[in-house]
Amino acid sequence: MNLALTVLEITAPVFILASIGFGWVRLGFEYRVEFVTRLAMTLSVPCLIFTALMRTEINPEALAALSLAAFVGYGIISAASLLLVTVMRADRQTYLAPLIFGNTGNLGLPLALFAFGETGLGYAVVVFAVMAILSFTVGIWLVSGSGSLTKIIKEPIVAATMLGALFLWQGWHTPKFLTNSLELIGQMAIPIMLITLGVAVARLETRAIGKAAVMAVIKIAVCVGAGVIAGRWFELEPVAMSVLIVQLATPVAVTSYMLAEKYGADSQAVAGLVVVSTVMSVVGLPLILAFLV
Template sequence: MLLRIVSVMFPVFAIVAVGYWYGRLKKPDMRVANQLNMEFFVPALVFAALASKSFDLQSYWLLAVGGVVVILGSGLVAWPLARCLKVDPRLFVPPMMFSNCGNMGLPLAILAFGESALPAAVMLFLVGNTLHYSLGIWMMSPTARLMGLWREPVILASIAGLAVSLLQVQLWQPLYFAIKMLGDVSIPLLLFSLGVRLTQADFSDVRFGLLGAVVCPVAGLLFAALSVWLLPLPPEHAAMLIVFGALPPAVLNFVFAEKYGVQPERMASLVMVGNLMSVLFVAMALYWVL
């Protein structure tokens, strides 16, 4: 069992480590690569997964409900905790709700459960991203305009992929494989980019970071287990939801904190410490489900 967990986690953290090493050595500007990833490669991955012949929306809606329960439930835990600790809820609550389901969740799902798990991982990724770009932004800045959500390439790609699936459109196979090949670029680039981002980590408030690093996966696992108990999920979807619950705070939380002026330095500590400590909680989740 230990060997299997290591075999799942090693490629993920090895690529992150390579990104960290290269980031320290060369200090690359990843903005263009990240922009390409979010505007082309990740949308291609999402579209290919949803438009594949094996994808059936009815088979995944309960998993989507479970993802919503994990996200909103984590917020219900984090909000009163932030009040008790006298921490700005805008700083503490969103990163406890919105986890790293892109950089870490997608590759972990494929390595742990195989290529057939990609549509389920993409469904959880879409749930997390859609809520993050709407509810998450509103929580940080209630006056922010949310219409930009529908211009996000990932959302547009998901709508297109779902339309292809629901209407049973048969894509020309060479076109489908070209899109899928573009999507295959996204996962290693997500991990490499995360490693580079860790070189810019701000550990000025380690205690606050450690608090978030524990609360985020513990709350996520609690509500993932509750969802598995309440919802008639297939075993493979239940396992995916448990791993989803154990993920650390998303790097996107720092991007939004910087954009809306919500103490970005403390958010950086919370996000980066959480991602470093994720090796412990992800290993626990994998031990639980494998």
């Protein structure tokens, strides 16, 4: 009973805020996703990542090990996803990238914070950064046939991660007034991302639900397995390994739908995968946390 209550306390704020966004749209209120997403991804999330890394007391070597484990974890997931798409005779351009890259930002960061505190958030931003780098290179290449190293360098999230890692390594800190300002801006990130997630899901039109359901179930199993294998391989400490597993197991990101729409893949099939995997995460993520917390 205590374990169930603990898991509920961790996951309830995440799904309540997402439900607010979902209900907001269903009630017919205006919500400009493009503006809010740009605000979050270019300002609040980079501030959140920078301050989380700068203030974390996690050993830099532990963060480096987690980074390598995240790359290995995504490598395992990529190989398994390619096999799944081939066996199911699904379109690689449409399905492969969504199966590999989960919602480590909107969902993963809040879950890590609520479940494992500031230490968990520090670990989570590292996995999020690895995902962002891979998504802007391998992910775009899988969907469009080309990637952009220049685009990675220009991304505020990547820049904030590199700068935060430098401050962590050197033991530097920004002046108190600046730190307070950056933290205040960063505090917007989590509620904004969760509400926007609900809004985006509410607006998606879906089809191919049957295939999406099968893929979503297999994705969760593969991602959890990849997190366990990579975590044990690099001998991560318990919190780091738990965060890695949760981040890898997050559902398909809404950005996968946007990329499919932009580059001519089957966006409605991806939308189905986003919705089904997100709905499944309402049960799946609490079950995963029940074994980790």
